[in-house]
Amino acid sequence: MFQTYQYPQYDYRQSEEQKAGTVKRHKVVVIGAGPIGLTAALDFAQRGIPTVVLDDNNTVSIGSRAVCYAKRPLEIWDRLGCATRMIDKGIEWKIGKVFFRDDLAYTFDLLPEDGHKIPAFINLQQYYLEEYMVEEAQKSNLIDLRWKHKLLNLQQDDDHAVLTVETPDGVFKMEAEWVVACDGANSDTRKMVGAGFSGQFFQDRFLIADIIMKADFPTERWFWFDPPFHRGQSALLHKQCDDVWRLDFQLGWEADPEEEKKPENIIPRVKAMLGEDKEFELEWASVYQFACRRIDNFRYGRVLFAGDAAHQVSPFGARGANTGVQDIDNLGWKLKLVLDGDAPESLIDSYHTERAFAADDNLLNSTRSTDFITPKNEASRRFRDAVLDLSEVTDFAKPLVNSGRLSAPTPYVESPLNTADESSFAGNMTPGTCCADAPVSVNGEAAWFLNQIGDGFTLLIFGDEAAEDVTAGNVKARVLRVGKDLQDKDGTLAARYDAAPGTVYLIRPDQHVAARWRYFNDNKVEAALKTAMGGA
Amino acid sequence: MPLNLKLNLTRNLPDPDGFYEYLVSSQRHMSDEDANCMNARLILILANQIGDPDVLKAAIDFAANPKAADKREAA
Known part of the structure; x- marks a missing residue:
């Protein structure tokens, strides 16, 4: 097939x-x-x-x-x-480019910092x-x-x-x-x-065409608004493995899915995007709507x-x-x-x-991305085009360009399983947020922080202050001590967790922060552990 | 939030006629479509200049229905 x-x-x-x-x-x-x-x-x-x-x-x-x-x-x-x-x-990637008509409007980088084991995408x-x-x-x-x-x-x-x-x-x-x-x-x-x-159900139809071709386009996500090769609509180009490229064409409300899936109708669209003499073969096509x-x-x-x-x-x-x-x-x-x-x-x-x-x-x-990509009326289309025009020449308009806000984990901001901070912490590792990775070493070998947690509850302890495993019923939060069980070689872990000596994080088995303190107190940890288990 | 605390609808243009002429003449020779596109850009530029999200929301709500506040007070 x-x-x-x-x-x-x-x-x-x-x-x-x-x-x-x-x-x-x-x-x-x-x-x-x-x-x-x-x-x-x-x-x-x-x-x-x-x-x-x-x-x-x-x-x-x-x-x-x-x-x-x-x-x-x-x-x-x-x-x-x-x-x-x-x-x-x-294929790893992290850079996206957004084009409007004939020009580049905006470039984004999904992982602007180093020190993570896993790539952005x-x-x-x-x-x-x-x-x-x-x-x-x-x-x-x-x-x-x-x-x-x-x-x-x-x-x-x-x-x-x-x-x-x-x-x-x-x-x-x-x-x-x-x-x-x-x-x-x-x-x-x-x-x-x-x-x-x-x-909400959206009327616009989109064509996916996977094509096989040898090409040296960079491994970036390219998105076009109103390009010369597909006027008044949007298009996408993205690389998969085996020299397969994903092309996506917005077709509008009135498109006939059966007609659009026919190779004789797809091939001209691809040629218009890539050039008449680019060699390719069609591998798979589908027309979809979404909700x-x-x-x-x-x-x-x-x-x-x-x-x-x-x-x-x-x-x-x-x-x-x-x-x-x-x-x-x-x-x-x-x-x-x-x-x-x-x-x-x-x-x-x-x-x-x-x-x-x-x-x-x-x-x-x-939904917000969809509204930007498929404006519902002329007025919103003008605002959309205004953002794209201005993003070429101003900085303020760039964050408004929305060709898709790429997936990021949602912090469970008000979850009943969280214990609120008593002390103040800088940075992002608030209760409910998933833990950031960091380069560490374990037994002298280079390793990654996230690989050290996730099999159960973890009590991450910074510094030498006394602390021990805490249990609630049959469940134990086991101590993982920075400076003993793992080394924070370049201080990235401490920086990302705003840690000082004595800082304690209670981390759930899904690597989300349940609670954190500036000092270890076994009663507080036990209470937070019970809260994180739904009041066990 | 009461309208008058967040949105300034009192006089803040030093030369109203000068401003009005500038705005209208900037679009005199434009097609409707071009003028409307310019207005969209102008709204975004001025919104960024103001920045405060409460002010912007109040302005949008007011612009959508300027007589709504009067009706509420009269009732």
Whole structure:
């Protein structure tokens, strides 16, 4: 089907429980083996939760689809042990250029500082992403990937859900203490629980064309407003791996998707953009519309929603899959605590509180980008063009140029799991924010700070003042002492965390700050640890 | 926020006729489209000059419906 990619076929296997006709109760069942479902399986398994994944087909993403993967999701995949392959195969980038008509309007840099392990962004076709995660999942004896298993129906009880599932061998029932629905924008699971899914639908149609070509354009994201080759509309050029380039053309409200997908209609657009004599081949094309919507509640009883099943955004800013991965990062450690009886079930409600807040942030940013790229009336088009004109000759207009605000993690500013600062701190590491990386050394070897945290709660201690592990019930926050367990060679860690001797950070298993103090006090730490577990 | 605390609608132009002539004559020979595009640029430039988000919001709200405040007071 594709020149540059061979689609894997994964084997369907009938489960023992279906063969035997028994109804088995599982800890967690994930619906959908896309990027979010696979991340869920890997995260849950790493935390020790046996996980079943149901997918109604047996291959990976058809088409390159989601391409731009951001730093925070890559840090999460690094914690799960699959980022290295993605980064090696993918194309790293951080510079974007925005053109208006014939001129360059604006340049942006997504990672202006050094001292981070993970790059700002990589471009990688979604089928590679999924393939690598499937291979990682197949290595785990806690993950049961079930291909050609389609969820038909779901009923809920107080402490479990009953799933009716169809396979090539017929229909059977299974049970789960928790269901995590990662079945995409048109989620059937969402319909089964009767959840609301509301927001805004946009009429504009866009054409994606993946082309294979040898070109030495730099690996920058190029975005055009009203270029000579596509007057009155926008266009995008971005590099993927295997010499595949992603081209995106805004088509307007009236476009006919069937006509626009035809190669004879795509090729002239590509030639107009790249020049008549540029050699290329068409690999894949799709015409899409989009919406900015979210589910009313991320939790419906025993069913939790993540990824596009929970929230849908326009693609400008790469906030789709990148947000879904962070949903899972937020959920996995909470599920583990609740399954083990170490935290109250109400901790799961904080998944909704925190991730609905993040979804709203992402929807807001995506909607604003969409309004800038596809103005709704003449007046707003004039303001949009005014920004672009002025950005060429003034500094103040540059931050107004919005061809997509690229995905960044949302700090959980008012989360009930945070403990407010008592002392004042400079910088960004406020409670609710995800930890910044920094170069460190461990046992004399160069290492990265984020690789030292994330398996549980961490008590990051700067300096020599007395401190010890703190427990709340069965859960321990273990001490990680700067200057002993790791060295902060060039002081970057202390600078980013505004640390002085005695400074203490309580860090959650998802690498977000729960609390921080200027001195260690075991009662305060214990109280903050209980708060971070939902009042355990 | 009461309108008069944030938005200055009292007289602040030293030479009203001079200002008015300058503005109108800058667009006398422009097409409607060009003049409207210029107005959009001018709004952004002046907005940046003012900077204060509360003032800007109050100005936008007032411009959208200048008679709304009068109606409220009369009621």
